[in-house]
Amino acid sequence: MQIPDVSQVVEIAATSLSSGRYNVVVVYTIHLYxxxxxxxxxxxxxxxxxxxxxxxxxxxxxxYPLLLFPLHMWSWLGNHDHHTCDKVTRVLYCLLIPFPFSAQTIIMLRTYAFTGRRKSILAILCVAAAAILGLEVWIFGTDFTLSEELFLLYNETGCFAEDRYAQANVFVYRPAYHAAGLFLAIFFFDSICISLIVGYCFWEPNVRCRLAKTFVEQGFAAFLIMSVLNITSAAFYFISARQWNGISLPYALILPNVVACRLILTLRRTVLPTETQELRQHSHIVRNAIERLELDHIP
Known part of the structure; x- marks a missing residue:
């Protein structure tokens, strides 16, 4: 365990506050855009x-992120006294639980649908999803506590919470193993989903159609993006340098939703023709009908 001196504490606190607040604004801007x-x-x-x-x-x-995240921006970007943060932090962090889980739900449903809607696969995915949800409830609902050292340095600051294990003693910096474990668990859940999809494509050659190709390509790209986010978040929580703990949390909470929604739109676009495509199809049908009529009237 590392015990920093006062100058290090002030430097770490300033770095954590500035980077945390910049990241909150950036990630919400990306989602809104x-x-x-x-x-x-x-x-x-x-x-x-x-x-x-x-x-x-x-x-x-x-x-849900578009409507709820401004509340978290208010708590993290503003300067609040300890009493205010003590009242709202637990509620606000509980409201974070659906953020990552909603993205995992989309991936789970698409995996189940793509792999033939098999009940055995659904059971595996539901058990894994329930475990993820339980971890998220425990981490954000009970394990994260208000960062007390910030209020020892500043009378007013943002309402930031931290893994309880990492701040068991104020100013004694330890890795946030609980939070790191959560993001590793999410990574393994995504790995299960992409493995089932790839395995199904390998064993069922009949699914090698346009939609299947699109889903595998886009699904794998979504898996890579989410994996980078989750592994990076886990790595930052594993190190004992407090200024990096939680620096990627906003990205790991919001961007998976952006990626999952983009995946759904891409698949829908592949299955459902656009207005332009429909017009082209109708024009093709009309041309073929006219050609047949003309041929029928030729003696």
Whole structure:
């Protein structure tokens, strides 16, 4: 365990606050921008589609962060006294639980649908998802506690919480093993999903169609992005340098939702033709019909 001197504590606290606040603004801006540029496509492919589990999961994954994250920005970007943060931190961190889990739900549902809707696969995925949800409830609901050292340095600051194990003693810096374990568990869950998809494509050659190819390509790209986020977050929590703990948390919470929603839109676009594609198909049908009529009238 490392016990820093006062100057190190001040430097670490300043670095943590500035980097944490910049990252919060950046990640929400990315999510907002991606939603705006996808809105027209989302309306045609999602809002106008019939209700099912994927549509519900998509809408929740898209709009829950958009609506709830400003509350967290208020708590992290503003300067609040200890009494205020002590009252709101537990609630705000509990509200973080659906952020990563909603993205995992989309990946789970797509994996189940793509692998033939087999009950055995669904059972495996549900057990793994339940374990992930239990870890998230424990970490964000009970294990994360208010960072007391910030209020010893500043009378008012952002309402940041930290892994309880990492701050068992104020100013004694230790790795945040609990939080790191959560992101490794999410990585293993994603690995199970992508392994099932690749395995199904290998054993079922009949699924090698346009949709299957798109899903494998886009699904693998989504897996790589989420894996980088989760492994990076776990690595930062494993080290004892406190200024890096939680620096990637906003990205690991928000960007998987962005990636999952983009995956759904790509698959819907592959399955459902756009207005332009429909017009081309109709024109092709009309031309073929006219050619047949002309041929029928030729003596």
């Amino acid at each position: 991606e939603w705006l540029i996808s809105l027209e496509e989302e309306v045609s492919l999602i809002h106008r589609a019939r209700w099912n589990a994927i549509k519900i999961a998509y809408l929740f994954s898209r709009y």
